[in-house]
Amino acid sequence: MKIAAVTGASSGMGREFVRQISCFYKNLDEIWVVARRKDRLEALRDECRIPLRIFAGDLTKKQVYREYHSALKEYAPDVRILVNAAGFGKSGTFREIASEGKRIQTDMVDLNCRALTRMTQITLPYMGKCGRIINLASAAAFCPQPSFAVYAATKSYVLSFSQALGAELRPSGISVTAVCPGPVDTEFFTVSGALTNPLKKLTMAKAPQVVRRALEDSRKRKALSVYGTGMKAARLGAKLVPHSLILKAEELLIQ
Numbered sequence: 171m172k173i174a175a176v177t178g179a180s181s182g183m184g185r186e187f188v189r190q191i192s193c194f195y196k197n198l199d200e201i202w203v204v205a206r207r208k209d210r211l212e213a214l215r216d217e218c219r220i221p222l223r224i225f226a227g228d229l230t231k232k233q234v235y236r237e238y239h240s241a242l243k244e245y246a247p248d249v250r251i252l253v254n255a256a257g258f259g260k261s262g263t264f265r266e267i268a269s270e271g272k273r274i275q276t277d278m279v280d281l282n283c284r285a286l287t288r289m290t291q292i293t294l295p296y297m298g299k300c301g302r303i304i305n306l307a308s309a310a311a312f313c314p315q316p317s318f319a320v321y322a323a324t325k326s327y328v329l330s331f332s333q334a335l336g337a338e339l340r341p342s343g344i345s346v347t348a349v350c351p352g353p354v355d356t357e358f359f360t361v362s363g364a365l366t367n368p369l370k371k372l373t374m375a376k377a378p379q380v381v382r383r384a385l386e387d388s389r390k391r392k393a394l395s396v397y398g399t400g401m402k403a404a405r406l407g408a409k410l411v412p413h414s415l416i417l418k419a420e421e422l423l424i425q
């Protein structure tokens with residue numbers, strides 16, 4: 171059985187990956203989808219040509235991994251593509267977010283870093299030499315971001331981990347693509363808080379385009395997928411300009 175597995179499939183880019191994977195990978199038997207909102211995953215079934223197997227649960231808790239892992243053991247599928255899209259961000263200073271809730275920032279680390287690592291670890295033994303891993307990092311990974319400190323740091327982890335894992339796996343034929351979009355119009359901002367940075371508002375992209383680019387880049391086995399000229403320029407800027415200067419500019423923008 172050939173499958174794709176997608177976390178964060180109940181909305182935004184994860185859901186869009188599920189929709190587009192059915193067109194990109196025509197010979198899949200099933201797509202395995204993970205998220206907490208089961209009703210959303212069930213609704214997605216009606217839109218997909220390929221049958222969906224639903225794993226409804228919280229990736230910061232153990233149960234959903236047990237179910238996913240035992241299904242892998244039972245069916246021993248050939249996982250052609252793993253998309254780690256589950257993630258969330260919260261904007262505000264470290265102190266402000268801490269005063270909103272003790273666990274918000276550590277949950278961000280758990281979901282954005284730990285869950286992605288765990289899903290990769292569990293799935294990798296079921297991937298053959300055509301396998302592809304797509305990890306949702308962010309343009310926030312390119313340099314530190316005051317008022318988005320923990321989120322940007324989690325995405326730096328995703329980018330660094332993906333690049334190193336990709337290098338390790340290259341001889342085995344499995345590719346890893348880190349997707350680094352700027353702001354994308356999804357439910358992300360309902361959770362993170364509305365955008366205040368005017369530059370970010372100007373560069374808002376649409377999920378279908380970002381996902382299409384990511385799937386094309388993954389097909390070409392690219393290590394990095396950056397959608398749009400603005401974000402490509404941001405990446406170059408973060409490489410060329412000292413981070414201390416970028417931090418000063420960011421401080422001025424959020425004042």
Ligand SMILES: NC(=O)c1ccc[n+]([C@@H]2O[C@H](COP(=O)([O-])OP(=O)(O)OC[C@H]3O[C@@H](n4cnc5c(N)ncnc54)[C@H](OP(=O)(O)O)[C@@H]3O)[C@@H](O)[C@H]2O)c1
Nearest residue numbers: 178180181182183206207229256257308353354356357358
């Ligand atoms: N939108 C942006 O501007 C942007 C830019 C760069 C990178 N990203 C990254 O892209 C990825 C997808 O984000 P998006 O924009 O598509 O946001 P989204 O629409 O809010 O989707 C987030 C997904 O993660 C799932 N999720 C959240 N908490 C979870 C948990 N504890 N356990 C299991 N699943 C959980 C959500 O499903 P449930 O709520 O049903 O569990 C949802 O399916 C994220 O990693 C995000 O950091 C987003």
